[in-house]
Amino acid sequence: MGNDIFIEIFGAVTGLLYVYLEIKQRRAMWIVGGVSALTYIVVFLNSGLIAAMGLQFYYLGMSIYGWKKWGDKSSVAYDGKLRVSKLPGRILIFSILSSIVGYFSLAFILEKYSQDPMPKIDALIAILSMLATYWVTKKYIENWFLWILANALAVYLYINQELYATVVLYFVFLIAAVIGYLHWRKFSESLN
DSSP states (O other): OTHHHHHHHHHHHHHHHHHHHHHTTOTTHHHHHHHHHHHHHHHHHHHTOHHHHHHHHHHHHHHHHHHHHHTOGGGBOTTSOBOOBOOOHHHHHHHHHHHHHHHHHHHHHHHHHOOOSSHHHHHHHHHHHHHHHHHHHTTBTTHHHHHHHHHHHHHHHHHHTTOHHHHHHHHHHHHHHHHHHHHHHHHHHHHO
16 A cells, blocks of 8 residues: 555545636646546556546546637636536537447446456446536536536445545545536526
8 A cells, every 4th residue: 555545645635626726717727637637547557447547548638638628718708717608409419329338338348358346337437527527628517417426426436445535535526516516607697
């Protein structure tokens, strides 16, 4: 265990900073998110959670994409905050269909070809989180609903894996997702 707990705690701290910056709609969240992703690649590799580890590579890539996307001048409102939008129906339908395919594919791969201790829940968290992150880059307010579900499932998974610093992090993420939704909703209503 040794250094693993310090790596996990560092990842948890950077993860908390990331979600705070996300709620506040600060572009710097993407840099902090990249650091957190790099840290959790190590944590989840050491825990055998293959989908969770792979998800961190996705987060790393999305951190670069999000940094660029949130830097676009057209995405900023009159007071410097990001413009928040509602999810279009066609994107919702496409998202649901591709997530179902992604979930069953990833769960199958993890069950057949990995030593993942909880492949189905790990796959579900990964797919929900990937979709939520994409929706964050597009500033869809509905991203928070996916985060609420993914974070609740993650708390359960990480308790079972005895990753207690990560349990605390994801419990805070769960609460922060509710706060984030309320904050973004208030902001989106002020723009209308």
